[in-house]
Amino acid sequence: MARFLARRLVTMVLTALCLTLGVFVLTNLQPNLVKLAKTEASARMTDAEVETWLARNGYARPALVRYGEWLGVLPGWTGADPDGRPRGRCIDRAPDPAAAPRFCGVLQGNWGFSTVFKSGVIDAIGRGLGATGWLMLWVMIVMVPSALVLGVLAGMREGSATDRSLSTVAIVTTATPEYVSGVVLIVALASSTAGLSPLLAEWGLISGRTLFLGTATSAMEKITFWNFTLPVTTIALYGMGYIARMTRASMTEVMREQYIRTARLKGVSFRQVVMRHALRNALIAPFTVIMLQFPWLLNGVVIVETLFNYKGFGWTLVQAAGNNDIELLLGCSVVAVVVVLVTQLISDVGYVYLNPRIRVS
Amino acid sequence: MMEPLGWGGILARAAVQFLPVWIALAAVFAVSIRFRRRLGLYGKLFDSGIGMAGFAIVMFWVFTALFAGWIITHDPLAQLSGMRNVAPGTPLASAEGLYPVYLFGGDSLARDVFSRMVVGAQRVLAIAPAATLFAFMMGITLGVPAGYFSGRLDTGLTFLANLVLAFPVILLFYLLVTPEIRATGIPTALAAILFLFPILFLTILWNSRFFTNPRKRSIYIGVTLAVGLWAYSGLAFNADPLGVFAMDPNLLNVFVAVVFVNAPTVFRIVRGLTLDIKTRDYVAAAQTRGEGPWYIMLWEILPNARGPLIVDFCLRIGYTTILLGTLGFFGLGVSPESPDWGSTINDGRRLLTIAPHPAVVPALALMSLVLGLNLLADGLREESLKD
Numbered sequence: 017m018a019r020f021l022a023r024r025l026v027t028m029v030l031t032a033l034c035l036t037l038g039v040f041v042l043t044n045l046q047p048n049l050v051k052l053a054k055t056e057a058s059a060r061m062t063d064a065e066v067e068t069w070l071a072r073n074g075y076a077r078p079a080l081v082r083y084g085e086w087l088g089v090l091p092g093w094t095g096a097d098p099d100g101r102p103r104g105r106c107i108d109r110a111p112d113p114a115a116a117p118r119f120c121g122v123l124q125g126n127w128g129f130s131t132v133f134k135s136g137v138i139d140a141i142g143r144g145l146g147a148t149g150w151l152m153l154w155v156m157i158v159m160v161p162s163a164l165v166l167g168v169l170a171g172m173r174e175g176s177a178t179d180r181s182l183s184t185v186a187i188v189t190t191a192t193p194e195y196v197s198g199v200v201l202i203v204a205l206a207s208s209t210a211g212l213s214p215l216l217a218e219w220g221l222i223s224g225r226t227l228f229l230g231t232a233t234s235a236m237e238k239i240t241f242w243n244f245t246l247p248v249t250t251i252a253l254y255g256m257g258y259i260a261r262m263t264r265a266s267m268t269e270v271m272r273e274q275y276i277r278t279a280r281l282k283g284v285s286f287r288q289v290v291m292r293h294a295l296r297n298a299l300i301a302p303f304t305v306i307m308l309q310f311p312w313l314l315n316g317v318v319i320v321e322t323l324f325n326y327k328g329f330g331w332t333l334v335q336a337a338g339n340n341d342i343e344l345l346l347g348c349s350v351v352a353v354v355v356v357l358v359t360q361l362i363s364d365v366g367y368v369y370l371n372p373r374i375r376v377s
Numbered sequence: 378m379m380e381p382l383g384w385g386g387i388l389a390r391a392a393v394q395f396l397p398v399w400i401a402l403a404a405v406f407a408v409s410i411r412f413r414r415r416l417g418l419y420g421k422l423f424d425s426g427i428g429m430a431g432f433a434i435v436m437f438w439v440f441t442a443l444f445a446g447w448i449i450t451h452d453p454l455a456q457l458s459g460m461r462n463v464a465p466g467t468p469l470a471s472a473e474g475l476y477p478v479y480l481f482g483g484d485s486l487a488r489d490v491f492s493r494m495v496v497g498a499q500r501v502l503a504i505a506p507a508a509t510l511f512a513f514m515m516g517i518t519l520g521v522p523a524g525y526f527s528g529r530l531d532t533g534l535t536f537l538a539n540l541v542l543a544f545p546v547i548l549l550f551y552l553l554v555t556p557e558i559r560a561t562g563i564p565t566a567l568a569a570i571l572f573l574f575p576i577l578f579l580t581i582l583w584n585s586r587f588f589t590n591p592r593k594r595s596i597y598i599g600v601t602l603a604v605g606l607w608a609y610s611g612l613a614f615n616a617d618p619l620g621v622f623a624m625d626p627n628l629l630n631v632f633v634a635v636v637f638v639n640a641p642t643v644f645r646i647v648r649g650l651t652l653d654i655k656t657r658d659y660v661a662a663a664q665t666r667g668e669g670p671w672y673i674m675l676w677e678i679l680p681n682a683r684g685p686l687i688v689d690f691c692l693r694i695g696y697t698t699i700l701l702g703t704l705g706f707f708g709l710g711v712s713p714e715s716p717d718w719g720s721t722i723n724d725g726r727r728l729l730t731i732a733p734h735p736a737v738v739p740a741l742a743l744m745s746l747v748l749g750l751n752l753l754a755d756g757l758r759e760e761s762l763k764d
Contacts, residue, residue, distance in 0.1 A: 027536075034540055039552065047557035184427075187755065191748035193699045195706045195722055196740040202726075203733040210733045230730060314545045319706065323726065334707070337551035345551075352545045360543075 017368075024364065028357045032350075039349040040083045043342045049075050051340050056131070072097070074105060086128075086346065088121020122350070128343030132335050137347040140332055145351065147236060148317055148328035151247060154239075155313065159252035159259070160306060166256070167263020167302065172290055174268045183264065189257030194319040198250040202323075206230035206246060232326035247324045251316040255309050259302055266301040270294045300370045307363030311356045379477060382466030391480050391491065397444040402436055418687070421760040428756015434749025438742075441495055442502040449492035450476035453716045460487040462732035484721070484735035485728055493716040494738050500717040501746070504628070505697040508635040512697075513690060515574040515636065516643025518581075521674045523644070524651025535648070538641035546638055547703065553634040554710040564630040568613040571636050576605035585671035631710040635700055639693060646689055650682040657681075684761040688754045695750035702743050718743045 053069045054061060061069065070076045074093040084090030085105055092105030106120035120126040127137035170182035192200075204211035206228045213226040229243040270276065271294055279289050318330035325331075329351070336344035382390065392399075406423075413420035422428040441448060451457075459470045460483035468478045481490040523531040541549075558564065579601045587594035611622025612629070624632070654660065655678060663673045705711050705719020713720075718739035725736025 031536075031540055031543055035543060038540075039548075042552040042558070045557060045561050045563075047560040051557060187751050188748060191695065191751045192744050193702060193747075195702060195719070196744045199722055199726055199729065199736045199740045202729050203737055207730045207733060209730065311543075311545055315547050315703075318545075318547045319703065322707070333548065333551075337548075340557075349548055352548055353543055356543045356545065 020368075021365070024361055028361060031357060032353055035353045036087070036346070036350055037083055039346055040086060041079050043345050044075075044079055044082065048340055048342065052131075052342060055340065072103070074103075084121075086121050088119050088123035088126070090121075091118040092120050127347050130336070130341055130344040132339045132341045132344060137344050140344055141329065141347050141351060144327065144329035144332035147326065148321070148330065150235075150239060151244075151251070151317065151321075151326065151328055152313065154244060154248045155251045155255075158248055159256050162252070163256040163259035164263055164299065164302060166260040168267050168290070168295065168298065170260070171264040171267025171271065171298070172294075174271065179264075183261070186257040186260040186264070189253045190261070191257075192254060194250050194254050194316045195323060197253050198246070198320060198323045201246050201250060202230045230324070232321075232324040236327055247320045247326060250320050250323070251313060254316055255313060258312075259305055259309065262305040263298065263302040267294065267298040270298040273297075300367065303370060304363045304367050307359045307366065310359040314352060314355065379468045381464070381468060382478060382480075384466075387466045387480055390478070394448050394450060394480070394491075395441070397447050398437060398440040401440045401444070402433065405436060406433070418684075418757065418761060421763075422753075422756055425756040425759055427752050428760060431749045431752025431754070431756055434745055435753055438498050438746045438749070439502060442499040445495050445499045448495050449489075450478075450480060451489040451492045453488065453492045453496040454714055455489070456487045457483070457489075458487065460489075461485060462487075462728065462735070464732075465490075465734055481738045482732070482734040484725060485732070490721075490735050490738050493721055494718070494742050496716040497718045497721060497739055498742065498746070500715070501698055501701060501743075504632060504635070504701060505694050508632055509639065509690060509694045509697050511571060511575065511632075511636045512639035512643050512693070513686070514578050515571060515640040516647050517679065517686075518574045518578045520644040520647030521651050521679060524648040525655055525670065525674050525678065527652075531648070534644065538644045541637070541641045542645075546700065547707070549638060550634055550704055550707070550709055553637065554630050554704060559626055559630055564626070564633050565613065567633045567637060568629055571633060571640075572609050572613045576601065576609060579605065581671055582675050585669060585675055627710050627712065631701070631704055634704070634710070635697055638700065639697060643689070643693070646685070647682070650685060651678055654678045654681055688758045688761065691750050691754035691757060695747040695754075698743065698747050698750070 049070055050066050052075075053066045053073075057065075057069050067076070072095065074095065075082070077093065081090060082093075085092050092107075094102065094104035094107065096102055104116070106116040106118065106126075117124070125138075127141075129135075130137050130140045133140045166182055166186065170179045170186070173179060189197075205213065206226045207213060207230070208217075208226050213222070216222045216227055228246050230246065232243055232247045234240075235243045235247075276289060276293055279293050280286070284292075314330070317328065318333055320326070321328045321330035322334055329348070332344070333348040333352070335341070336348055409416065409420065410423050413423045422432055457469060457475075460467070460479055462485055463479060463483040465480065465482040466478060467482060469475060479489050479491070481494065484490055484493070519534055523534045552558070553564070580598055583594060583597035583601060587597060607617065607619075608622045611617025611620075612624050615623055615626075615629075617623060651674070659681075660673060660677055663677050668677070701717065702719035702722070705715070705717045705721075706723045708720060708723060711717060711720045721739040722736050722743075725732075725734075725739070729736055
C-alpha cells in the first residue's frame, strides 16, 4: 500500500507540474502580455513602449525561467527603474527592498497579486473557495443520497416498471446541462411573470412574489432555503443522473449473483436481501464514481455561479480568465488541478479499501 | 393586423413550418421499419421503443438542420422594429412580404427566436458530429497501439491522456479559445496535428489490409491521400488552392478545443477495449497465421470493439453538443450575433424574469437533442447486448 501511494504521489506531483507549466505558458503568451501591459500602463502605448514596459517589469525573459520563479525554485528577477530604484519580483512585494528574499514563488507561499480584485491571489481564491465549499456541501447532501436511492430502487428489480421510469429520469437529467436546467428552473420557479410563482402567489400559498430567488448573491451573507435551493438543485440534477445510472448498473449486477439467489432461496425477505446482502457490494462502484464526479462538479460550479451570480471559486475563475488576470488564473488552475488529482487518489485508495477482492501489489 | 396567437395556434403554425421534416422522418421510418431485418444493428434499433424515440428526436434535428432554409420564418439576423422581447405568437407590426408572426417571440434585439433556434441546430449539427468523429479517429489511432503494444508507448500516452483529463474543461476552454491565442497560431498548430490523424488512420487501414494487392492498395491510398491532404490544407491552414475546404478561424479554434477535450477519453476507452480483446483466441490465431500487428489491430481487434464504440459515439456527440453550448454560454469563440444555442441562452438569461422565451427555447432544443442522442445510445446498447 505504501509503495502504491508513493508511486501515485510521484505521478501526481509530475502531473501537477506539467499542468501548471501548461497553464503558465498559455496565460503568458505574447498577446496576453501585450494586453496586460496595455491594461496596466496605458491603452495607447506603441509597440516599442510595450516592449520596454515588458522588459522593465521582468516579462521579457524565457517562459521556462519565469515559471521557475513563479514556482519558487529559481531566484526572482532583479533590475532597476530608470531613476535607479531597485526592482524585482521579490523586491516589489517586500516592504523593505534590502531585506527582500531571493526566492518568492508558490512554494514560498507567494501566490502573487490579482489585478482584478486588487488583492492577494490567496485572499481572492480563499474567499471564493469558502463560498464554493458551502455550495458543494449542500450539493453533496442533496445529490449523493438521492442518486443512490434512485439507483438502488431502479436496479433492485431489473426491467420492472420502476426501473424503466427511474432510468428514464436518470437519462433526462444527464441530458440536461446546468445552463439548461438552471434557466428552466429559474423560469419555472423564480420568475414573477412565468411558471409556478404567479399562480402560487395568486392562491396565497407564498408570501413573497416568487417561490425561490433567481440569484444567489444574497447567499454570500446568509444561506437560506429561498436563495440557495435553485443553484444547489441545478448542479445536483446533472451529476445525479450519472451516479444513479452507475449505481443501477452495479446493483443489477449484484442482484444477479449466486449469493443473492441463495439468500432468497433460504427464505430471506426481498427487503432483507437488498438491505443486508446487496447494498454493501453494490455501493463500491458508485463511491469511485462520486469521487470522479468532482472535476465535473467543478464545471457545474463555474456555470452555476455565473448563472446565479454567486461569488465563489467558479465566479473568481471566470473573472480571472475574462480579465486576463494572469496570476489569479494560475492560482485558480493550481487549486482546480489539485482538487482533481486528490479526488482521483481518494477514489483509487477508497476503491481498494472498500473492495477486499482487489489487492494492490 | 392579426390577433396574437394562442399556444394552440403557435404550435399548429410551427408544425406546418416543420412540414419538410415530418415528411423526411416519415419516409425514413417507413423504409427502415419495412427493411429492418436486413439492416443489421441499425434495423434492430426499431425493435426497441427507447431507441426508436431517440432516433426520431435525433433525426428531427438532423432534418431541421438540413431543411433550415425552408423552415425559418425570418432572417435569423434581421431586427424588426417593435418586436423586442415580444411574447410568442406576436404578429408583426407591418408584415409586407414577411411571415406575419414571431412564432416563439422576439429576443432582446428584436430577432425571431424560432428562426434562430432552427439555424442554431444547423450550427450545432455541423460541428458536433464532425468534432466527435475527429476525436474518435485520434483516440483510435493512438489507443489501439497503446493497448496492443503496451510498454513505454502505453505509459507515455496514458500519462498524456490523464494530463488533459485532469484539466477542468472550462479552464481549458478559457485557455484555448481566446482571440489572443488565435494570434499566436497555436490553434492552427493543434489543428495541423489533430487533422493528420484521420489521414494517418485511413492510410494504415488500407495498407494493412491490401499490402498483398499493390494495385488496389495504391488506388485506395492514393485516393485517401489526395482527398485527405486537399481537405487538410484547406481546413487546417486555410490554404486550399481550389477554395472548397475552408474554416473560419473562430470555428477552427472551437473545433480544435472540442476535439482536444474529447480525444483522451476516447483513447482510454479504446485502449481498455483493446487490452480486453487482444487476449481472445482469434487474435492469437491471427498472430500464429503471421499477420502484421497493424492488420490485427485494425482488422481483427477494432471491428470487434465496434459495439461499445458506436454507443459511446452517440453519447459523445451529445456531450460535445453540451460542450459547444458551454462555450457559447461563456461567449468563447463565437461572434456576438451567432445563433448557436449556447450563446442564445447566455444572451437570454439576463432578462430571464421579464422575457423567458429567448433563453428557454434554445435551452429546450439543446436538451431534446442531447436527450435524443442518449436515448439512441441506450437503445443501441440494449440491442447490441442481445447478440
